[in-house]
Amino acid sequence: MRRVDCHSGQAIGFFGHPLRNLRTGKHDLQRKAPLERLEGLWTEFEGIDDTGVSARRAKYGPNTIVAETSSSWLEIARSTVQDPMIWFLVGTAALFLWLGDYTEAVVLAAALIPIVGMDAYLHRRTQASTEGLRARLASHARVIRGGQEHDIPSTALVPGDLVIVPAGAYFPADGLILSGSALQADESTLTGEALPVRKNPIACPPAGPWEATIDGEHWGMAGTRLLTGEARVRIALTGSETLYGEIARLSSTTRAERTPLQEAIAQLVRILLVAALLLCAILAVIRYVQGYGVVDALLSAVTLAIAALPEEFPVVFSFFLGLGVYRLAKQQALVRRAVVVENIGRVSCICTDKTGTLTEGRLLLDHVVPAAGLSREDVLTLGATASRTETEDPLDLLLLKNARPLAGQVEAVFPFTEDRLREVSVMRVADSAWRVAMKGAPESVLSMTGLSEREREAWLHRTQDLAATGHKVIAVAARSLQSWSGAEPETSYDFAGLLAFSDPVRPGVADAVKEAQQAGIRVIMITGDHSRTAAAIAKEIGIGAAEPRVIDGAQLAEHLQLHKGAEVGFDVVARCTPSQKLALVEALREKGELVAVTGDGVNDAPALRGADVGIAMGERGTRSAREVASIVLLDDNFTTIVRAIAEGRQLFTNLRLSFAYLLMLHAPLVATAALIPLLGYPLLYLPIHIVWIELIIHPTAMLVFQNLPSRDALARSNRRQRLRFFSPAEWAKIGIVGAIAIAIIMGGYVYNLGTEFDVPHARSMAMAALITASGAMTAALTRLGSRPAVIASVLPVISAFVIIQIEPIAAVLHLSPLHFIDWAIALLGGGIISAGAAFSRREGAEP
Template identity: 75%
Template sequence: MNRSAPAERLHDLWNNTNGLDAAQVVERRATFGPNTIVAESPSGWLEIVRSTVSDPMIWFLIGTAFLFIWLGDLTEAAVLGVALIPIAGMDAYLHRRTQASTEGLRARLASQARVLRDGHEQDVLAEDLVPGDLVIVPSGAYFPADGLIQSGDALQADESTLTGEALPVRKAPLGLRPVGTGSVTVDGEHWGMAGTRLLTGEARVVIALTGAETLYGEIARLSRATQVDRTPLQDAIARLVQILLVVALLLCVILAGIRYAQGYGAVDALLSAVTLAIAALPEEFPVVFSFFLGLGVYRLARKQALVRRAVVVENIGRISCICTDKTGTLTDGKLTLNNAHPAEGLSDNELLAIAATASRAETADPLDLILLESARASNGKVEAVFPFTEDRLREVAVLRSPKGNCSAAMKGAPETVIGMTTMSEEKRDLWRQRTQELAASGHKVIGVAIRSLQDWSGEEPETGFDFAGLLAFSDPVRPSVADAVREAQDAGIRVIMITGDHARTAAAIAQEIGIGAAEPRVIDGKDLAAHLDRQEARIDFDVVARCTPSQKLALVQALRAKGEMVAVTGDGVNDAPALRGADVGIAMGERGTRSAREVASIVLLDDNFATIVGAIAEGRQLFTNLRLSFAYLLMLHAPLVATAALIPLMGYPLLYLPIHIIWIELILHPTALLVFQNLPSQGMLSHRSKGNRLSFFAPREWLAIGLVGTLASAVILGGYILNLGETVDVPHARSMAMASLIIAGSAITAALTRLGSRSAWIATVAPVLSAFAAIQIEPIATVLHLSPLHPIDWVIAVFGGVIISAGAAFLHQRQDRSTPDAKLFKEG
């Protein structure tokens, strides 16, 4: 939970025990706005009502009820009117659930805050807080904004809202205020976050971030934005719905004409057509997908991955290759100076002094800061600095001493520095060999050189340097990275490390964390372009060393051209092209620049590679659940539509009346939306099957869905026709068909969910109980145009459900062995 604090906002306020004065509050409120973390939604219930009445089922019921009133059948009209209540209620509940991830956040926010202003304690509305306010947070209260803890003893906080971790987190005061002119990273133990609660102690907190800038506010904003974003898969589903709708309408017209020609009359023809239209309308698919999309944003945020674009929820589970930075992602990002190897005639301190002279504090580069802390730069005036760039691989500072003499201090990549010195080739080879040895042990190595300038022309000196020695730094690997890399590779995800380090250093780090084979395959950045230009060349390397931003982008484009779904990590402005060019761009939240965060689709809150793997696992589980939900809808829609069309076309009395379609919809909607999204996670990444499919299901999975749908249609159709009998007992035949359909639906639910949650048990058992009660209780059966079944009828229906569940279970086994592939709906 480390975060960047804007140091300038806290200037001269850290040790101020009186708080802001009235003028400062007014000025800061005008600058930063109110502390509105989650905006109120005044039209929330109006939006729910609007969404509810847009359900075609509502208007189907209303229109059919008026049809029965026109026919004089007031009892049937009343039944349909009463049926409006559960249908509308269910719609309102489900629409409310889709808003819960955003609106529910408000319950975790402080509405009041105790603040010190003008030296006096006062209670104010939380939204009136401004950056710089000194807030007193008592035990049991929520932090009203994101702030740095100034004082407090034995502090513990509940951060489960943001992290999902239930255990208390220790908090400690920050000893010194953040120093600098920009953003300064502060360890998470010193932060009090909006939406989290102080469990023990009393804390004084200096507010740093308010409103949408807080972590809580960013999650809420992203959740709201996701509801209006559209993704390629969402567009594909919308087109599918449009096609099915046109086909359904054509079938309805044909069915109505045939029924009328068969002599059943205009009312029967109209009812059969309308019933088929509602049964065939696949409105659940876009609703279910949108619901899962919003759910994904919330779950990934709990995994420390903030989603900035909805499409990433669709893509994250299909990642097949991760191109990751080394520093700060695979490693801690905290360099330490391990060894100094000065040239002959120089001491360690003299070597460090030359390197410090070629360093600048204003860059905030960790390596420069270490050198400036380790040694004092040479005295004199800096005349010019030729900065380090990705293509130059060196930094040169020209210094004029108090006596007026000029000299140039240089540090940079050892091979570059050595090549610009006056050493003999034999000595150059010795220092290159020592560089290789240090790099092979996982060290980041820089070379240092110096040159006297007699008549400096103002240009950068490029030759004539005296070699001063080598400095070796190390950046420890994060403890969780090796396990995360192994988990990703075991699941079929390629991991390619991209770094600016020396090839030997990169290979040593890659070998330590297990990237690639026992001996990681390394390619140098300068050789990458030639390798990628060969069309037949395979991208079979594990590490790219000395890589520039343009080379990183070229690698991403080449991987995507070969069908990989690529995730890229980055933190700097120079990473922006690769982040934008990837399928999933992942910016670092702690040390990433604003440019990187703006173009990325995910922002990591902890800059940890393990978080990427956890997000992919969550995305794959979510996508697997979505596929199971769609499979459920297809398996039940197929027999529903088939029997709604075939029975009237064969000249038999109508099987489904409007009230029966309502009954089925009351089962379909909550099961597809609520049960499958709640399936338990497998915990680990599942393996990605080989090959790139362009369909939502594999051919064998489509075959299983088709067989289950056909089998269910045969069971329902056979049960209806065989039970009509010579006397044409329609209520009894209809009861048998409805019992078979509902039991089949419960069997499919049980097989696909494996009864892995309480909601799965309810969705399996409740429909069967409703069928038994509606059919066997005669007054209810009469209203529903049914009649009680014999025990043998129920046995036959249950036996059919068992057979159907076997086919659905086969599909779930296929789901376990496969996860979304790289090109799955990639282009919509």
């Protein structure tokens, strides 16, 4: 049995509680509907006329959910001309052409084909999330306008349009379902849940002039598909305002942002580039002095330059940032600033609100404790009288649902504030009589009554007993006035009783808290509740030790001052104000913690802005909170925060492994490209060999490491994540692996030169060792955890064997076939390098 609450627009179950998804037990995704756009359209089934459509299109713009990109060929050309490898090939090919070496010029020109092909492939992969999003959008929509049905492009829809969505079709924008039966939708794109979700029409228009929060069961979302039934949907949000559009926009624009780590990488690239150019100039001079001629000197310098150019680092990092935005969105966490992709995985402390994040944010009235001479109904009536009728406060709404206010004219309301901790309503009940009703924190209300000290202590003791069982307790009092000056009455109230409410803990929160704490992430609960209530909820969830350490907000400032520089020794802050919350965040950051903070109101904005990762609530959060936060939770669930941290840590781990691979492989490539010519030996690498190596490095660094599966990302992480990318010990281990590779490659080259200077044979040995080293590093760092990892570890070695052993191909590349013993030595060297890389990963390459 079900009905719809016409005041909230929310589906209500048989017992009066909001309905949940019958499969998951969780509330469906709620959204805020802009009611001013839909005013006058709730019962209008003829649709908007042409004039209205034009006015709305001018105001809200087209329904472009995923922005169209420019021609893919133009994009590929633009990214290709920015690749320094292209100019290197063109320049060296032109040089050989000028020298009359047409064979070498043709080989280098042919090498442009795989380079351009790889650029095209990587360009498509970096835009894969946006293209994938566009594939799930409706291209056309059936709309009713002026009483007639029309098939129009979905981009022509405007807010207020009435759309018919048949079974099997995608919703063309975000709208409210007005009619339809037996509706089910596939929302896996937005929620990750594969099973169908029930949809129901909204029976009554929501009340309010601006916006209302409406359950997800009444929404049809862009990018989701209607599986059964036929729905009529009133479009509310179009274009980038849709949830789908916001994900697409964030995925496509985040890469342009500059983050601290990105700036550090750019600085590193600049330093390496200057060093490489200086080394190239020195090498060119030395080769010329050694008597190798101008061409050799120039070729050696240019080859070293392109080998030393560290362009992969910023490209890989930007790719991972965009990937992080998309993956966190799949975890119900919308990233608003790219820096959070760096920070979320290193969070060491979460300061979380209780209501709606750890709990369901759904108050239940459990106990009414009336004072002597009063009934349960009397206390509820006074509580309702002290509540505002035009409010979204869940406590006021619950009291008004359980009782009617006193009859009369409300003359004034003195609202609840953080310093007053009470709300007072003054009501005229007769010509010369007023009734004053007050509700609020028991300690505040009791202090304004005429009770004796002993009676107050008794009531406070009952308050503590109720709070100790996890209840939110408020007190109610009232008084009568024969005259009223207009000021708030502050004394002589008659105590009426206590009201105890519960807010159920969200399913899965206790497990998420346990997982976070086992990973070394500290969880501090911040609430406006009584300390006993907060302690009981924290104990139920498992925050802190067996008995959570609780501090009152009023004592927080003094505590932080007295224990400045020491560890924060509490798990819960009760009766906490926004300024106290900000002070706590600042104190934690001063102690080296990387802090994530949750918030939903305007008063939470300072703490959200002051945190390393500000997390706003998407369902119940205010616009001010969402604007200053770096992440918006779509489901307001603490479990989502822990999942996002795990995803961030795995992404950061994969990024570090990718950088470790680049460093381990670049070290022998650059060192051998420089040292061998400097020592007077013939050039090891020709331009075509650098092309060959780059064709291995780029796809491995960008595509293999990002695809590594999660292996308990939280469980293996340290409590405090270093802000530096690698520690000195990790740099040392990376250097050792690189040094081993240098020794093997140089030793193989010099030894195989022999007395007769067999350069092709020696070069083949060095190339075989280098490519085998690349495969060994990939295998060790990825642990062969995915199919791309296996391919990137094995395929380059196979390609090297084929190219080197087939004599006509080898001759074109200035190589010669190797003997069995040569390959055995190369594979043995790869095994040694693999063992070193595996040791580096196990001991320190992971966060």
